[in-house]
Amino acid sequence: EAGVAQSPRYKIIEKRQSVAFWCNPISGHATLYWYQQILGQGPKLLIQFQNNGVVDDSQLPKDRFSAERLKGVDSTLKIQPAKLEDSAVYLCASSSPLSHNEQFFGPGTRLTVL
Amino acid sequence: AQTVTQSQPEMSVQEAETVTLSCTYDTSENNYYLFWYKQPPSRQMILVIRQEAYKQQNATENRFSVNFQKAAKSFSLKISDSQLGDTAMYFCAFPRAGYALNFGKGTSLLVTP
Numbered sequence: 001e002a003g004v005a006q007s008p009r010y011k012i013i014e015k016r017q018s019v020a021f022w023c024n025p026i027s028g029h030a031t032l033y034w035y036q037q038i039l040g041q042g043p044k045l046l047i048q049f050q051n052n053g054v055v056d057d058s059q060l061p062k063d064r065f066s067a068e069r070l071k072g073v074d075s076t077l078k079i080q081p082a083k084l085e086d087s088a089v090y091l092c093a094s095s096s097p098l099s100h101n102e103q104f105f106g107p108g109t110r111l112t113v114l
Numbered sequence: 115a116q117t118v119t120q121s122q123p124e125m126s127v128q129e130a131e132t133v134t135l136s137c138t139y140d141t142s143e144n145n146y147y148l149f150w151y152k153q154p155p156s157r158q159m160i161l162v163i164r165q166e167a168y169k170q171q172n173a174t175e176n177r178f179s180v181n182f183q184k185a186a187k188s189f190s191l192k193i194s195d196s197q198l199g200d201t202a203m204y205f206c207a208f209p210r211a212g213y214a215l216n217f218g219k220g221t222s223l224l225v226t227p
Contacts, residue, residue, distance in 0.1 A: 003158075033214050042118075042205050042217030043159075056214055091159065101147070101213045105159040 002026065004106035006092050012112045018080040021109045024073070025094030031055075033103065034067055034077050035091040043091055049075060079111075087113045118208050120218035127196045128226050134181075135191045135221045137206030144168075147209055148182070150191045151217075154202040162204070165189065196225045 005024040013019050025032050030051050035043035046065065048056040051072040060067070064083070069075040079086055089110050093103040117140045127133035139148070150162040165173045165182050172180050177197075181190045193200055203222050207215040 031213065040219075042207075042220050043215070044217070045210065045214040048214045056210065093159075095213065101209070102149075102161050102164065103215065107158045 004092055004094055004104055006090075006106035006109055008109055009107060010110050010112075012114065013082055014114050015084055016081040018078065019082055019111060020076055020078045021090050021092075021111075023075045023077070023092030023106060025075075025092070026096075026104055029094035029096045029104070030072070031095045031101075032069060032075050033093040033095075034075070035093065037089045037091055037108070039088070046077070046090075082111075082113045084113050087111055118206050118216050118218040120206055120221050122221045123219070124222045124224070126224045126226060127193075129196055129198060131196050132192060132194045133196055133223065135193075135204050135206075135223065137189045137191070137218060139187050139189060139206070139208045141187070141208065148180075148189045149207040149209075149215065150178070150180070150189075151205045151207055152200075152202045153205065153220075154199075159205075163191065193223075198225050198227070201225045 007022050032049045034046040036046050037043040046060045047067045049069045052069050067077045089108040091108045092106045095101045095103045119138045146167045148165045151159050152162045153159045163173050163175045163178050165180050172182050177194045179192045201224055203220045205220045206218040
């Protein structure tokens, strides 16, 4: 079974630029999560999708962050414009009720904003 | 608010020894899951062990076991016979209402020869 795929693995941009991250969850997993992990901290939920609907985006900075999962499969997270404090690893995870909602994580995208 | 606290930023243990990582949490719910996740250096996060709150028996997965004290809201992870490959960040996690996770700040575990 293929795991959660993310790309790119690394990205360096200057502040005020835009960036987008892509995630393809495990096949059949209806729930997809985006987390932000700042260095030295635990991951923090940005947004959760159930199929193509948003379940929880209460911690998403909506003035600059957006995410979509149009067909209920892969997802894109965008930052526009980026700030220095957005430097972090962005983790995508997916889950299924069949696995007691265990979350399977991708390798993450490490973003550096200069 | 559901919070997760890991009070040990760093820990070190020698190979073959036993180490215990601490975690406390705060919730008003009665039925829930608790998780320990492992994040090795430059590698992806994986589930170590899961505990269901309604089960009195502590979960065990090979060398990994938990000490779950529901009344005290404590959920510690014990690693027996530590191996070099156990070196990683360990995160305690508690589900939010929609099953997304609230993570603690993590404990960096170093296993030395």
